[in-house]
Amino acid sequence: MNDDFDPETGQPRRRRGAIVALLGALVVLIGGYVGVAAYASGRAPSDTEVGGVQVGGMSSAQARAALESGIAARVAAPVTLSAGGRTATITPAEAGLTADLDESVADLTGFSLNPVKVIGHLTGGVTRSLETDVDEARLTAAVTAAAATLDVAPKEGSLSVAGGKVALAPPVNGLTVEVEPTVEAIASTWPRSSPVVAPVEDAEPKVSAEELERVKTEFADKAMSGPVAVKVGDKAFEIPAATLAPAISFPADADGKITPTFDDKVIVAAVTTAASKAGATKRAKDASVTFANGQPRVIPSQTGVALDPTKIVAPVTAALTSEERAATIPVTVSQPEYTTAKAQATLPKGLISTFTTYFPANGGGRVSNIRLATRTLNGTFVPPGETFSLNGVLGRRTPEKGYVKGGVISEGRLSENYGGGISQLSTTLFNAAFFAGVEFKEYMAHGFYISRYPEGREATISYPYPDNRWVNTTDGGIYIRATSTGGQVTVAFYGTKKWDVVATKSPRRNIVQPKKITDASPECITQNPVVGFDVTVTRIFKQGGKTVRTQPFTTHYNPEDDVTCTHPDAK
Known part of the structure; x- marks a missing residue:
């Protein structure tokens, strides 16, 4: 094998x-x-950037940690909004803006045998944007709040005829931040370091420039082009445009349309005053009563010429824009309130009441003031139903009228002021009115009791308060005769006697002892001690010997302190 x-x-x-x-x-x-693939799968690609932070070659956990650290300042920084040259900031956390770190680094690692991915992990890299989460409801609320500080309200124009001069100030558009597009811009670009330019739209004023120009041309320029010629009866006079200008205003309706309006009271007053100066009108004059040779005499009343207020405004306002610039106003006859017939029917029939008080004839300034005020009061006539005012008759007491300084009571102490002393005339008048049975409307007793006056029946006076006011409730006119001679002042009422008036006085009660005061000031005035007390005076009205009614007058007097003056210039 x-x-x-x-x-x-x-x-x-x-x-x-x-x-x-x-x-x-x-x-x-x-x-x-x-x-190699297994090694690469556990690391981000070598040249990887997420949200501007380099995380190449890092594991997922390392990349997340690096990203969190790298963007910390950016995601915490306020978002700046810019609009119309103004800026506002939004806090990301409060506005529902957060970074999604896990989603931002997802899929940067992971096992793959794909040669392209393996080689990419080893030699390449990726660039990713930061993944974010946006709570739209919270972001919308934050943008809406910021927009309120960026919005610019439109400036309304104005049209004025003050002083007779036409002045037009044109309107200016404002701007309004568009919230929804601004929310989208922030959500799509956050986080970023540059400001977000908020989209805006024009905010138009209520009244357009065209409408203001229209009213200026059609009305204001014509209305202020010259005086208005007014004809009243047989008199003619002019009213300058500047005099009527305060009555004119230019309100706009909900659609921004202007309709010139007029203050009727201002126009009526302007025309009435001008008519009076031109002699086109005349006040009605009440009848009055004087005494001659001991007998009353009626000075007849006079009718007047007046304008009907309801027929003034229409012709004058029409004249403002007419070519003729002329208005004709009808006149009416004005009647006096107290006619000759009424005066004749209510002529004084005799003496109703009289009262006299006394003073040292060498009383200096206070005596001079009493006599001046008495002359002014003398001859006053009070028709039935009318209200008398002593301050109304005398007016403010000034040196120009001839008044000098005299004794007055101020805060419980004697001092001096112009007109001092005329409280004696007021007290004398009060007693004459008391026994005439008239209705008192205003009076006030002195702060402490003065022995020359009856207890509980006296009235101080100052300007403008307190006054000595009463209503003539008798059946006729009251003629006041006031005289001052020697060391006395007398006030007598002549008219139609209605009541027999008598007075009763209670005993003093609630007695208060005065204090002792030593005063080193040069303005000090010595005072003698008088106790304080309460007292009630009852006015009894009788007719035919029978008592008809009674009226109590309760008066409280403070004590007059015992004042000793130690300054050598004191009084």
């Missing part, structure tokens, strides 16, 4: 050995390839 052949295969033994060797080498080669 030949040893060079294999009896089973019939092949030469050398060839069989070569085949075996070849197969062995192939097995080794395959094993090595598989080993």
Whole structure:
């Protein structure tokens, strides 16, 4: 038998050995390839970048950790929105923006025998974007909030005729951030370092520039082009456009259309004042009553010429834009409230009441003030039903009117002021009114009791408060005669006597002792002590000897403190 052949295969033994060797080498080669493929499968390709972070050759866990570290600053950085030259920021975590690290490194590793993949793992690489998760609801809310700070409200224009000058300020468009496209832009590009330019749309003002120009041309320029000529009866006068301008405004409706409107009260006042200055109107004059030789005499009332307020506005506003710029306003006859007939019917029939108070004739400034105020009050006539005001008759007491400084009570202490002393006239008037039976509306007693006045029946006065006011509730007009001679002042009411009035007084109660005060100031005025107390005076109305009704007047007096002045210039 030949040893060079294999009896089973019939092949030469050398060839069989070569085949075996070849197969062995192939097995080794395959094993090595598989080993290389297995090694490569556990690593990312050698030149791999995810979201700008190099992770080549790293295991999946290593790549995830490297990516997390590499993007940490970027994903935490606020997102900047830019619109119209303004910026706002959004915090990613609050806006629902997060990085998906696992998805970002998925499929970078994995076993494969595909030579292309194996070689790619060993020699090549991939570039991937960062995978992100977006909570659209939270991102939309964050963008909406940021947009509110970026939006620019439109600026409304204006049209004015102030001072008779037409002035137009044009409107300016604003801008509004478009939220939905901005959300999409952020979601598709986050994270990024550069600002996201938010898409915007114009926000238009309510009233367009064209509408403002229209009203300016059609109305404002014409209305302010010159004065309005007004004819009232046989009088004619002009009203400057600047005088009517405050009555004109330019409101816009919901559609942005402007309709000029007018303040009727302003127009009526402007025309009425101009008509009065031009002598086109005249106030009606009430009748009045005087005494001559001890007898009352009626000074007749006079009718007036007036404008009907309801017939002023229409012709004047029409004239503003008419070519003629002229308005004709009808007149009406105005009647006095207190006519001659009423005055005749309510003439004073005799003395109703009178009262006198006394003062030292050498009382200095206060006496001068009393006599000036008395002359001013004298001759006042109060028609029935009318309200009398002493402050209304006298006005503010000033040096220009001739008043000088006199004694007054201020915060419980004596001091001086212009008009000081006329509270004595007020008290005298109060008592005349008290016994005439009129209805008191306002009066106030002195802070502490002054012995020259009756307890509980006296009234101080100052300007503008407190006043001495009462209503003439008698059956006729009241003529006030006031005189001051020597050391006294007297007020008498002449009219139609309605009541017999008497007064009663209660005993003093709630007695309070004064304090002792030493004052070193030069303004100090010495005060003698007087106790404080409460007292009630009752006014009894009688007719035909029978009591009809009673009216109590309760007065509280503070104590007048015992003040000693130590300054050499004190009084």
